[in-house]
Amino acid sequence: MIDKTWTIGHDTxxxxxxxxxxxxxxxxxxxxxxxxLFLKAVYAEYAHAKLIKIHKEDALKVDGVVGVFDTxxxxxxxxxxxxxxxxxxxxxxxxxxxxxxxxxxxxxxxxIADEASKLIKVDYEPxxxxxxxxxxxxxxxxxxxxYKDNVCGDIHAIKGDIEEELNNSDIIVEDKxxxxxxxxxxxxxxxVVVEPSLMRDELTIYGSxxxxxxxxxxxxxxxxxxxxxxxxxxSNIGGSFGGKIETAEAMACRAAIVANITKRNVHYKLTxxxxxRESYKRHPIYFDMKLGxxxxxxxxGLKVDSIxxxxxxxxxxxxxxxxxxxxxxxxxxxxxxxxxxKAVLTNNSHTGxxxxxxxxxxxxxxENLMDELAEKVNVSPYEIRxxxxxxxxxxxxxxxxxxxxxxxxxxxxxxxxxxxxxxSKYKEFKExxxxxxxxxxxxxxxxxxxxxxxxxxxxxxxSRCLIEIEPDASVHFNIGLVELGQGLRTTQAMMCAxxxxxxxxxxxxxxxDTSRSPVTGACIxxxxxxxxxxxxxxACDKIHDIIKVALEKVNDEEIDNIIFENEKVTFNGKTISxxxxxxxCYSINMTxxxxxxxxxxxTNWVPYRGGMTGEPFYTYTFSCAMAEVEVDTDTGFTxxxxxxxxxxxxxxxxxxxxxxxxxxxMVMGQGMGLTEDLAHNKxxxxxxxxxxxxxxxxxxxxxxxxxxxxxxxHPDGRSAFGGHSLxxxxxxxxxxxxxxAVNMALGKAGCIKTLPYDLDKVYFACRNLEKEGF
Amino acid sequence: MKIDxxxxxxxxxxxxxxxxxxxxxxxxxxxLTGTKIGCEVGxxxxxxxVIDGEAVTSCLVLVGQVQGKNVLTIExxxxxxxxxxxxxxxxxxGAVQCGFCTPxxxxxxxxxxxxxxxxxxxxxKEAMSGNLCRCTGYVPIxxxxxxxxxxxxxxxxx
Numbered sequence: 001m002i003d004k005t006w007t008i009g010h011d012t013x014x015x016x017x018x019x020x021x022x023x024x025x026x027x028x029x030x031x032x033x034x035x036x037l038f039l040k041a042v043y044a045e046y047a048h049a050k051l052i053k054i055h056k057e058d059a060l061k062v063d064g065v066v067g068v069f070d071t072x073x074x075x076x077x078x079x080x081x082x083x084x085x086x087x088x089x090x091x092x093x094x095x096x097x098x099x100x101x102x103x104x105x106x107x108x109x110x111x112i113a114d115e116a117s118k119l120i121k122v123d124y125e126p127x128x129x130x131x132x133x134x135x136x137x138x139x140x141x142x143x144x145x146x147y148k149d150n151v152c153g154d155i156h157a158i159k160g161d162i163e164e165e166l167n168n169s170d171i172i173v174e175d176k177x178x179x180x181x182x183x184x185x186x187x188x189x190x191x192v193v194v195e196p197s198l199m200r201d202e203l204t205i206y207g208s209x210x211x212x213x214x215x216x217x218x219x220x221x222x223x224x225x226x227x228x229x230x231x232x233x234x235s236n237i238g239g240s241f242g243g244k245i246e247t248a249e250a251m252a253c254r255a256a257i258v259a260n261i262t263k264r265n266v267h268y269k270l271t272x273x274x275x276x277r278e279s280y281k282r283h284p285i286y287f288d289m290k291l292g293x294x295x296x297x298x299x300x301g302l303k304v305d306s307i308x309x310x311x312x313x314x315x316x317x318x319x320x321x322x323x324x325x326x327x328x329x330x331x332x333x334x335x336x337x338x339x340x341x342k343a344v345l346t347n348n349s350h351t352g353x354x355x356x357x358x359x360x361x362x363x364x365x366x367e368n369l370m371d372e373l374a375e376k377v378n379v380s381p382y383e384i385r386x387x388x389x390x391x392x393x394x395x396x397x398x399x400x401x402x403x404x405x406x407x408x409x410x411x412x413x414x415x416x417x418x419x420x421x422x423x424s425k426y427k428e429f430k431e432x433x434x435x436x437x438x439x440x441x442x443x444x445x446x447x448x449x450x451x452x453x454x455x456x457x458x459x460x461x462x463s464r465c466l467i468e469i470e471p472d473a474s475v476h477f478n479i480g481l482v483e484l485g486q487g488l489r490t491t492q493a494m495m496c497a498x499x500x501x502x503x504x505x506x507x508x509x510x511x512x513d514t515s516r517s518p519v520t521g522a523c524i525x526x527x528x529x530x531x532x533x534x535x536x537x538x539a540c541d542k543i544h545d546i547i548k549v550a551l552e553k554v555n556d557e558e559i560d561n562i563i564f565e566n567e568k569v570t571f572n573g574k575t576i577s578x579x580x581x582x583x584x585c586y587s588i589n590m591t592x593x594x595x596x597x598x599x600x601x602x603t604n605w606v607p608y609r610g611g612m613t614g615e616p617f618y619t620y621t622f623s624c625a626m627a628e629v630e631v632d633t634d635t636g637f638t639x640x641x642x643x644x645x646x647x648x649x650x651x652x653x654x655x656x657x658x659x660x661x662x663x664x665x666m667v668m669g670q671g672m673g674l675t676e677d678l679a680h681n682k683x684x685x686x687x688x689x690x691x692x693x694x695x696x697x698x699x700x701x702x703x704x705x706x707x708x709x710x711x712x713x714h715p716d717g718r719s720a721f722g723g724h725s726l727x728x729x730x731x732x733x734x735x736x737x738x739x740x741a742v743n744m745a746l747g748k749a750g751c752i753k754t755l756p757y758d759l760d761k762v763y764f765a766c767r768n769l770e771k772e773g774f
Numbered sequence: 775m776k777i778d779x780x781x782x783x784x785x786x787x788x789x790x791x792x793x794x795x796x797x798x799x800x801x802x803x804x805x806l807t808g809t810k811i812g813c814e815v816g817x818x819x820x821x822x823x824v825i826d827g828e829a830v831t832s833c834l835v836l837v838g839q840v841q842g843k844n845v846l847t848i849e850x851x852x853x854x855x856x857x858x859x860x861x862x863x864x865x866x867x868g869a870v871q872c873g874f875c876t877p878x879x880x881x882x883x884x885x886x887x888x889x890x891x892x893x894x895x896x897x898x899k900e901a902m903s904g905n906l907c908r909c910t911g912y913v914p915i916x917x918x919x920x921x922x923x924x925x926x927x928x929x930x931x932x
Contacts, residue, residue, distance in 0.1 A: 011868075013865055013866065014870065016870075016873065017864075017865040017870045018861075018865060019873075020870050020873030020876050021861040021864050021865055021870060021873075021876055021877075021880060022808070022848065022849075022851075022852055022861065023806075023807070023808020023809070023847070023848030023849050023851075023877045024808065025873050026807065027810070027874060029807075029811065030801075030807035032805065032807075184908075185908050186872070186874075186908055187810075187812045187818055187820055187872070187874045187875045187906060187907065187908055188810070188812065188820075188872070188874040189811075189812065236872075236873060236874075237872060238810070238872045238873070238874030238875075239871075239872040239874060239908050239909055240872075241908070271814060272812065272813045272814060272815075272818075484872065485871040485872025485873065485874075485909050486871065486909075487871065656867075656868040657868065657871075659868065659914075660868045660871055660909070660910060660911075660914060662911075663910060663911035663912075663913045663914060664871065664907075664908070664909045664910050664911040665911070666911055667911035667912065668908065668911075691813055691815050691817065692812075692813045692815070692817035692818055692906065693813075693815050693817050697906050697908065698912075699903045699904075699906060699912075700898075700899045700900075700902040700903040700905070700912050700915075700916070701899050701900065701903040703911060703912045703913070705895055705899070705912075705913060705916055707911065707913050
């Protein structure tokens, strides 16, 4: 057990909980601005086609239609993008996927805009459609002329000499795996609302906006309005999971352009079908793997070629490839690694950040391969992992010496095994399956997750905040890292109280507002606690310095050492209250207010043998998930009996919400593992399952109430308040644990090679196994 | 057309198109935005309200159908004992994350506990299976409803 402080480590009610249970919390679509215009988009009819002409006349004749806006209405830059600027908010020369927007109709009501949008006719000249990234590489059809071979990114993580290690291996395991598109499926569809100022060229933008500062840059580039006059105030956000960045940003840009031209408020929301059609997805990734080990199953080297389907726009695909290549090898010891991760443009939905960011797919491939290795060595999946996991001071697959952190992966594994009773159940199920048609399985998946963005963000992995202590010793605190539902604002308020040395009830955390919080990056990469914590600590230290100087002046004495702790300020053998210290500061008109800045230190990630090697991240989270399933081999139906997930998030600032991340993550993984399928059409790049009647999320009835979330805490000395990544570790392992469990039930490691393991796939796998005497 | 019904324990007359969806009447005509819209096909449960004691997805009901009926939305829940207990248990047991599914979850849970003060785990799961949540993994919500059930039991014994 880790000691609690007066704030950290206590289950704390989230700051927004009561507003949410009373239905008072406002989300984008709940805003009611004065006489807004409502927008409706017209989508591309072909995934790849030259745009010839838009016929707007009939729509414009409709009573109540104010205008139809397209690419010609964008005054400045026409494209957006966080890392690569390549996404058109309106189709310009050609359509690139089915979710591209040709134009928007603005009407006095949503019904008017909806009806008028049906009257827009568009002339196209269809082009061949690329839907498979493997054949898109080097195809004569080029999606983006800047990437002639359609390859938009290639990350190559290398350690040692892979050929030598594979040549010297006793056992070689080779296999191929694939994953499919996954929808974020936040329950709130995207909505943005724009309010133009009548005083100056100023726009205030509300809604489901995960990355306000990135949006501000885009709107500024598109409209020519300076960043200071674009004010982003994200509303309560109804779930995001990485999904409310580029799509919401493109929407906000369209709405901002309409608002700027018409000087009217604009309300722009998507239906669920539009949301699934337009929004970016989790990457499908294709893996070709080769692993070499000695006769005891100790890994010598791993070689992987992977290709992610970037879809129509680059979005985060290169960053995703980075995490696939650097974290895909898992928390295992190996002498050599050669992991290539390519990102390839196609005419499918573009793919971007989604909780896990290229690792849930890679873990699925790696953990299946580990089970295949176990089968060859004739030991249990647990034993093979035990023989290969990293320990303190070991060197990671990429070449990072872990001499600064508790390498707790073994502990995470042991805690899960105990909770799920692995050893005895494993033997029991093996016997049971010999005589039963409903078969049981256990699966394990391990992960190590890099904290924050990593070395591909060297230099811009930064956050800032503003803390001000008021004369009555209440604290106002503003930070631009957005609450997405995960409980970050509560965690940040707790860290602020901890850092200042005051009680939590003094701290008011302001709503995120780019005009009130200093510029900070987006709330992404499971970095809110570590990055926000760093900035908070910096601001608190600066405020402590101000108060110290004030006390020296007021008391006319020098202070060597001053301690702020739990409402008390101690210096020179005296203790005064926090409130008194603040009052003394104001008594001589000094201001206890500071901006805090934190930047993740640069790491040593260097070129090596045509790729990169070294320290891909500053710090790591270790986690293990185990799943128990029962597979009905007659129907292909998989029931999840129990899931356990142990995560070492460093420090659980607010344990109840930390567990919430793990419970939620496990179930998101269950969906990816078993049911979630967008029914992607390989002929034309469309998606068939555009709503929750066909895109099947796990429900209350599908989820085991025996699920257990384990907090395996070891405070991280590299993070200001000891906490590091949790959101993504909570979800990256569970789909794989379920997959491995199903394969154990089927009696063959790595049996099913593509996610999801839905009814059809498991059913046909059973029929094939029957031919082999299953 | 004038539609008379009871909303959150108050009798109201709403002059609107009877073919309008109930969820739109609630959110737009009555400005009660606690009832959310997530899928519009009755799958996600974010728009759940309680009509004459039954949890119903208000995107699949026309406002004309509630003529003479008793409609409860999240805004009326705080005025009911079971509602207040449920809200408190949701807040204290980590059942709330993004909060978008929360009003619908609470309405389904209210309808259940109002009919059956001692539901089994399976009965809770069945009653709640029309409400999707992408954040919590359901377990904290299940625990919250069980806690609320226990508090109700204690109250009824007093």
